[in-house]
Amino acid sequence: MSFNRRTFLGTATATAAALAAPMVMAAGHGRPRVVVVGGGAGGATAARYIAKDSAGEIDVTLIEPSRSYYTCFFSNLYLGGFREMSSLGHSYGGLASEYGINVVHDWAVGVDRDAKTVALAGGGSVGYDRLILSPGIDFVDGAVEGWDLSAQNAMPHAYKAGSQTELLRAQILAMPQGGTFAMVAPPNPYRCPPGPYERVSMVAHTLREINPTAKILVADPKDKFSKQGLFEEGWAKHYGGMIEWIGSDFGGGNVSVDPAAMTLSIDGEVTKVDVCNVIPAMKAGRIAELAGVTEGNWAPVHAADMSSRIDPNIHILGDASAQGDMPKSGFSANSQAKVCANAVRGALTGSTVFPARFANTCWSLIDTDDGVKVGATYEATEEKIAKVDGFISETGESADVRAATYQESIGWYDGITSDMFG
Amino acid sequence: MRASELMMSLFLLAAAGMAAADQGGDPELGAEVYRQCSGCHQIGEGAVNRVGPHLNGVFDRPAGQVEGYRYSDALQRAAAGGMVWNHETLDQFLKDPRSLISRTRMSYRGLANQADRDNLLAYLRIYSDSPADIPEAAPTSAAMDHSVAPEVLAIVGDPAYGEYLSGECTSCHQANGEASGIPSITRWPTEDFVIAMHAYKEGIRPHPVMQMMASRLSDEEIAALAAFFQDVD
Numbered sequence: 303m304s305f306n307r308r309t310f311l312g313t314a315t316a317t318a319a320a321l322a323a324p325m326v327m328a329a330g331h332g333r334p335r336v337v338v339v340g341g342g343a344g345g346a347t348a349a350r351y352i353a354k355d356s357a358g359e360i361d362v363t364l365i366e367p368s369r370s371y372y373t374c375f376f377s378n379l380y381l382g383g384f385r386e387m388s389s390l391g392h393s394y395g396g397l398a399s400e401y402g403i404n405v406v407h408d409w410a411v412g413v414d415r416d417a418k419t420v421a422l423a424g425g426g427s428v429g430y431d432r433l434i435l436s437p438g439i440d441f442v443d444g445a446v447e448g449w450d451l452s453a454q455n456a457m458p459h460a461y462k463a464g465s466q467t468e469l470l471r472a473q474i475l476a477m478p479q480g481g482t483f484a485m486v487a488p489p490n491p492y493r494c495p496p497g498p499y500e501r502v503s504m505v506a507h508t509l510r511e512i513n514p515t516a517k518i519l520v521a522d523p524k525d526k527f528s529k530q531g532l533f534e535e536g537w538a539k540h541y542g543g544m545i546e547w548i549g550s551d552f553g554g555g556n557v558s559v560d561p562a563a564m565t566l567s568i569d570g571e572v573t574k575v576d577v578c579n580v581i582p583a584m585k586a587g588r589i590a591e592l593a594g595v596t597e598g599n600w601a602p603v604h605a606a607d608m609s610s611r612i613d614p615n616i617h618i619l620g621d622a623s624a625q626g627d628m629p630k631s632g633f634s635a636n637s638q639a640k641v642c643a644n645a646v647r648g649a650l651t652g653s654t655v656f657p658a659r660f661a662n663t664c665w666s667l668i669d670t671d672d673g674v675k676v677g678a679t680y681e682a683t684e685e686k687i688a689k690v691d692g693f694i695s696e697t698g699e700s701a702d703v704r705a706a707t708y709q710e711s712i713g714w715y716d717g718i719t720s721d722m723f724g
Numbered sequence: 725m726r727a728s729e730l731m732m733s734l735f736l737l738a739a740a741g742m743a744a745a746d747q748g749g750d751p752e753l754g755a756e757v758y759r760q761c762s763g764c765h766q767i768g769e770g771a772v773n774r775v776g777p778h779l780n781g782v783f784d785r786p787a788g789q790v791e792g793y794r795y796s797d798a799l800q801r802a803a804a805g806g807m808v809w810n811h812e813t814l815d816q817f818l819k820d821p822r823s824l825i826s827r828t829r830m831s832y833r834g835l836a837n838q839a840d841r842d843n844l845l846a847y848l849r850i851y852s853d854s855p856a857d858i859p860e861a862a863p864t865s866a867a868m869d870h871s872v873a874p875e876v877l878a879i880v881g882d883p884a885y886g887e888y889l890s891g892e893c894t895s896c897h898q899a900n901g902e903a904s905g906i907p908s909i910t911r912w913p914t915e916d917f918v919i920a921m922h923a924y925k926e927g928i929r930p931h932p933v934m935q936m937m938a939s940r941l942s943d944e945e946i947a948a949l950a951a952f953f954q955d956v957d
Contacts, residue, residue, distance in 0.1 A: 351891070633895060640891035656888040659940075661895070663933055677933055679940055691939060693932040709833070713905025717896040 333361045334650040337420055337430035339410045339589055341366030341394060343375075344436030344619030344635030346722040351643035353401040354724075359651045363404040363428055364397060365420065368464075371723075375632045376715055377463040378497065379667060381471050382504030383511075390463060396724040410437075413593035415613055432646050435601070436619040436635065437587025438462070439493050442599065445583035446486055447558035456561035457578040460501075461493065473577045474508055480515040481576035484566045486557055487522040488581045491600075493621045493630045495528035496676070498581055500666040503533065506541040507669055518545045519575070521568045523555030528629075529666060529676055535697045536668035586622035600624035605682035606658050607645035608638050617642050626686025627678075634662045636718055641682075658682040665711035671701070673708030749839075754847025757840050760832075764916075767851050775912050776830060782809050783852035794911050796901060798827035814848070815841055822904070831907030870923035877918055879947040886952025889945055892937060899956060910956040917950035 338349045341364055349364045356362075370391045379385040397403040409423035419427040441459065443450070449457060460470040474483060483505055487498045502518055509516040518541075526549070527533075537545045548554040553569020559580060565572050585591070585599035595601045595610045601618040602611040603625050610616040619642055620635030628634040641658040648655035663677030678692030695707065758767070764775035771778035777790040788795045788803030795803070802825050807813060817824045818841050820834040835841050890899070893909060901910035909917070923929040924938035925946075941949070 355887075636895050637892070644888060644891075654884065654888075656885065659889075659892065661892055661937060663896070675933070677936060679936055691936055693936055709905040711905070713903065714896045716902070716904045717894065717898050717906055720898050720900065720902075721894045 333359065334431045335361045335363070335429060336432050336434065336646060336650070337428050338362065338364045338434045338436065339366075339420065340436035340438060340587065340620075341368070341371055341397075341405075342436060342438055342620065342635065343373075343632035343718065343722060344621075344639045345434065346371070346394075346397065347636045347639035348434050348436065348617075348619060348643045348646075349403050350397055350401055350722065350724055351640055352647055353397075353403050355643065355653070356647050356651060358402065360647065361404070362402075363406060363430075364394070365406045365408060365410045365422070365428070366394065367407060367409050369393070369407055372463040372467070373632065373715075373719065374461070374463040374494065374497075375718075377460070377467045378501045378504045380467060381460075381474065381501060382507045382667065384504075384667065384670075387468060392719055392723050394723070400724050410589045411592070413589070413616075415593065415616070418615065430615075431650060432615055432617065433593075434617045434619060434642060434646070435587075435590050435593065435595070435622060436639070437589045437622050439584040439586070439621045439630075440588050442583040442585050445488075446580050449486075449559050449561065449580045449582065453559075453561035453580075456564070457559060457580045459581055460579060461497075461581050461584075470577070470579060471508075474505055475512070477509070477513055477516060477576045479513055480517075481513070482517045482519055482573065483509065483577045483579070484519045484521070484573070484575040485579045486559065486566070486581060487520055487524065487527070487554075489523040489555070489583050491630060492581070492584045494664070495629050495631075496533075496664055496666045498522075499527055499529065499533045500668075501579070502545060502547075503536060503541075503666070503668045506537070506544050509544065510541060516544065519566070519568075519573065520545070520547045521554045521557045521566065522547060522549050523557075525550045528664075529674060529694065531697050532674045532695055533666075533668065536672060536674075540669040540672070584621075586618075590618060590622045597624070605685075605687040606641075607655075608642040609645075617646065626680075626683075627689040628660060628662055628680055628687050629664065631662055631664055632718065633664065633714075634660070636721060637661050638687075660687055663714070665707065665714060667708060667711070671705040671708050673704055673706075673711050674699075675707055675711070749842035749844070749846030749849075751843070751846040751850050754843035754845070757835070757844040758847055760835075761844075764830075767848070773913075775916050779848060780851045782814070782848055783811070785809050785852075787813075796825075796827060796829040798825050799829075811845060814845060818844065827902050829901045829903060829908040829910065831903040870919055870926070870928050872919050872922045876922070876943050876947075877915060879943055881914070881944070881947030881949065881951030883948065883951040883955070885945070886948035886950070889941075889949050890952050893949070893953075896933075901956065910953050912950070912953060914947070914950040914954050917953060918946055921946045921949070 336352055338345045349362050352360055353362045370393055372390045376385055376390055380387055394405045398405045410420050411423045412421035419429050421427045458466045458470045460466040506518055556569045558567045566575050566578055586596055586601050590596050590601045595612045595616055601623050603618050603623045608617045608619055610618055619638045621630040637660045645655055647653050660680035663675055665673055665675045667673050674695035676694040679690045680687045681690050765779050766774055767779040771780050773793045777793040787807040787809055788799050818835045821828050821830050821832055896906050897909045901908045921938050924934040
């Protein structure tokens with residue numbers, strides 16, 4: 303990088319800001335201000351790129367309640383015993399110390415779009431010239447009959463990584479011999495399309511070692527799912543007979559749960575289960591709704607710069623956005639963040655804005671050294687982010703290819719997390 | 725005097741013993757193993773630095789000393805600590821590069837098979853024993869698995885555009901040049917970078933993600949990326 307971090311933290315900050323001042327489009331308050339809400343793959347990346355590339359010309363504030371961020375991606379590998387939880391945790395210290403980002407550990411609880419301020423749960427508010435919302439997902443109320451957030455200890459969702467993931471693993475390890483692990487899979491669209499099925503694979507991997515007569519039951523409101531051929535091949539090969547998947551054709555979408563009784567009803571048939579992982583239908587993180595930039599469950603955006611179709615001063619990244627063809631994934635959010643950062647910087651400082659380009663690749667682990675992947679490239683059109691080209695791992699690939707794919711996924715994890723946090 | 729003579733004799737004996745240990749390897753078989761290295765390292769007469777430093781005279785050379793090669797910070801630290809490439813350190817590095825130098829930019833998982841390493845070391849030894857007399861027929865291969873038209877190689881890339889485009893690379897390849905399962909792409913000679921990307925673009929190199937990413941890059945965009953990554957520090 304041509305940008306020198308030490309210089310940036312010193313007097314160069316003021317100098318750069320002064321030099322840039324004439325072209326700044328901030329309304330009478332010095333450096334233009336960008337506020338980013340949500341410090342995940344979208345928000346952390348956007349904050350870092352804007353701070354890094356503007357070299358002090360833009361004042362960047364990141365609002366994120368968690369002191370440590372645990373990546374949802376790779377949290378299934380923790381369930382399979384392939385990663386320690388600590389290896390998934392990342393601090394925001396580098397974004398503050400090396401990039402000069404004002405990291406505020408608080409909840410954003412409201413947006414005043416006329417005053418251009420974000421209200422914080424701890425009191426006070428932060429003003430912005432551009433607001434970037436990257437809040438991830440929340441769950442749709444009443445999506446699974448019998449389940450709400452008060453039931454998440456009895457029946458964890460584990461779809462926001464951290465304590466929920468640790469709870470789910472503890473429950474899996476405590477299952478009685480020959481017990482049943484159940485999953486209620488979510489309807490489209492949702493975060494990480496292959497995620498539930500990689501999770502099933504990782505749970506099967508753990509159970510095969512410690513509880514080989516256990517069963518896994520998946521109730522799914524969909525009639526097909528991401529990488530289905532690859533997962534089903536792997537499940538038959540590695541976990542023969544352990545996993546039963548019930549799709550919508552067989553009532554997989556007609557479910558209710560009773561967290562007190564630990565029962566799951568699928569199309570009227572009630573089963574007593576030992577662990578029940580309920581992954582409800584999803585919607586944009588609540589702050590998007592509070593800001594009034596959602597239509598239905600998601601926040602529609604223009605593909606060229608990820609700006610809201612409702613408010614041009616707000617951009618929405620990642621899972622929360624309705625953008626078109628990209629899957630809701632950490633990789634997608636990271637890709638969208640860089641396009642958005644380039645556009646926001648251009649709008650605020652006059653720097654060159656290059657055309658949008660997006661990409662995504664999702665790796666999944668089925669068993670030890672059996673990794674698969676799917677990916678695509680995308681471009682911005684008037685109506686959406688549109689797919690250009692793609693690929694998917696093939697069934698019947700050699701063990702060497704699958705092992706190399708898994709190694710590659712480990713490299714990707716290090717790559718994207720250093721792209722997010724520096 | 726006697727004592728020092730004795731020491732010298734012991735030293736020579738020890739040196740002879742170490743040389744004998746090397747002789748367990750077969751340099752001809754080592755030449756086959758070396759093909760894995762030749763994408764990045766040249767060896768033999770006329771060898772120059774490419775993605776990696778040339779390997780002539782590597783035995784008993786202090787680490788990080790090849791003129792004109794820009795080493796990773798990690799390797800420079802090892803060099804500052806006085807590391808020397810000898811049979812032991814080379815064997816360890818080849819077995820598991822990151823166990824010896826944890827943040828090396830060398831994107832290689834390691835050679836687990838002891839016989840392969842012995843053969844490879846025997847092969848490398850040929851180009852070290854007598855640097856003045858390097859075999860003429862030696863391969864000087866580089867990342868030349870594909871030919872790119874001279875006018876395409878001659879395009880001077882725009883590093884500013886390359887920096888923007890690099891965002892597509894750094895979702896996987898680390899900008900600081902570290903590698904763990906995905907290769908380092910920083911500080912490559914632009915020619916090697918351009919050739920590699922065109923090889924993916926045309927489907928000659930097999931990786932599906934790289935083929936997809938390269939397929940929509942124009943000649944100018946590839947040159948821009950090469951120009952940017954060449955000087956990433």
